Amino acid sequence: MSGHEEGHVCSCATPYHPWQARITSIIDLTEKEKLFELRIIDADVRENFTFDSGQFIELSLFGVGEAPVSISSAPSKQGFIELCVRNSGDVTGALHRKQCGDVVGLRGPYGRGFPFEEMKGHDILLVAGGLGIAPLKSLINHIHDERHEFGTVTILYGSRNPSEVLFRQQFDMWKHRDDFNLILTVDQPDETWDGEVGLVTKLFDRIDVNPDNTYGAICGPPVMYKYVIEEMRKKQMDVDRIYVSFERRMKCGVGKCGHCGVGHQYACTDGPVFSYWEAMNLQGAI
């Protein structure tokens, strides 16, 4: 461990024991969301920390509690992880009050992410609504890092209004790239908005999908899944090539505490990413 990383290292003897991580950067994305970059203090742990896009960690604010947060950075970005966090509860609120250099806890990564290797060689259609962009951002960045492995890549991203568009600076730059077909839409435009207006499902009129060669991934508010899946099915996409990521109350992260039960499975160990075929078999999931 280098000299300036003097944090107290814990033994992590049990699966519930978090590692300590330092906040190395905080970027205000919107009024409610910030992007936190974290660096695990223990060098050995940090170097062995690998994850898949779509997996999550349990974030610890000592004295407040733990909350599951999906990782937004790509697995290829080593040494750091990024979390896109909305200030919406006790733990996330406490995180939002932290400063650069402060220490928090984290453990993980947990769950099953997107089938990145399986998706290679195919066209990709990603659909995000609101904060649902957070886990998909990891996948987008990962695809970006290995862009040559994929066919066409289409990203549809819907927000309520322009001030809630996450990662807007980066996406504004991407609008002019020809290797990513990125379409942003908002429900309520303002005078600055020059993108699409309306629900994200409306964007399906604007895209071509080769159903024999396309993998889809969806993340957004619970109400969104059904309608986006309908559009994907209209494009003849297979039920086992559409992937959804679910937000649930993963408390322990390791399939014990029972809080994230969805249908007959647990989001923390069986998900949070499920194929639509699996999700169809999960009662109450969609």
Next chain:
Amino acid sequence: MLFRILSKDHVPDLVRGLATEYEVIGPVAKEDKFVFAPIADASQLRLDYDTTLLPPKRWFLPNEERLLKFDLADETVTGEGIVAPPRVLFGLHACDVHALQLMDKVFLTGTVDPYYEARRAATVVIGVSCIPDGECFCNAFDAGEVHRGFDMFLTDIGDSYYVSLGSVRGAEILDRYVETSQVDAEDVAKFQRVSRAFVESFSLDVDATQLPVLMDAKYDDPIWEEFGEKCLSCGACSIVCPTCYCFDVVDRISPDGKSGERVRTWDSCQFKDFAAVAHGQNFRGTRASRVRYRYYHKQLGHLTKYKRVLCVGCGRCARACPTGITPAAVIGALQKGAVQ
């Protein structure tokens, strides 16, 4: 399996012997009911008990347990040492031995829970036969007989117990502390008679036919609304259930605000916020959805994951529910298509 005959007169010897090396926990009388509690004197052990208010799970998964301590000033986090004293659980009925094995699946497979693992390893399990009462339905879920998961199992055959030895540890303990005799043909005949009488003594009819399929096929059945109307979301059913393992994890800060602890506590899927997430979203916000989830998870979810349904028919939830939402009523309604 190896067997011995243990005279009932010698049980106090066994308890006193065990007490020299172990903390002995067993059924003791509490007013007109029974509870599992430390045995201070061999005479307190009531192997003739009907059922206990709470299951033995707290000796493996305490209702409250510290996971770690933290110091907020110097930002240190200390894991809590795992305390697992040598212990004997004396007098578990077959249903509770089955329940322990179901807990084992949850806590000892996948990510192993070291707290549970340590306590399980340090605990000797001695089972004892029982006589079903009007709320028992272990027979519906193949939990009336048990052939593994114990160190020894005592079947009451009159003046003595027919002892099944389930482990080396069980055999050694029996040899060390008490006088036993070999089993003869007459003992086997007695064992068969009491086992037959047990099978024939159930008064409650719980029809488990195709229940896992019915959980899906009748997911939207109006019976769930009807039971939801009755449910108080008190969580008593989960607290008294020997197989309900769900827990919450909470941080507590000391009064001076300088340090704190993270503890896990028993929780219940029947509590309103159990499946709630941020932004006001609650995936099981209605009582009907929570009652249904408890049955759905037990009869189908657990079966899918661990190859056995998560109910041993002990009847504790039926006795504990203040509004009569019993497995017999719920399963009966599913089978017959209406709340009776």
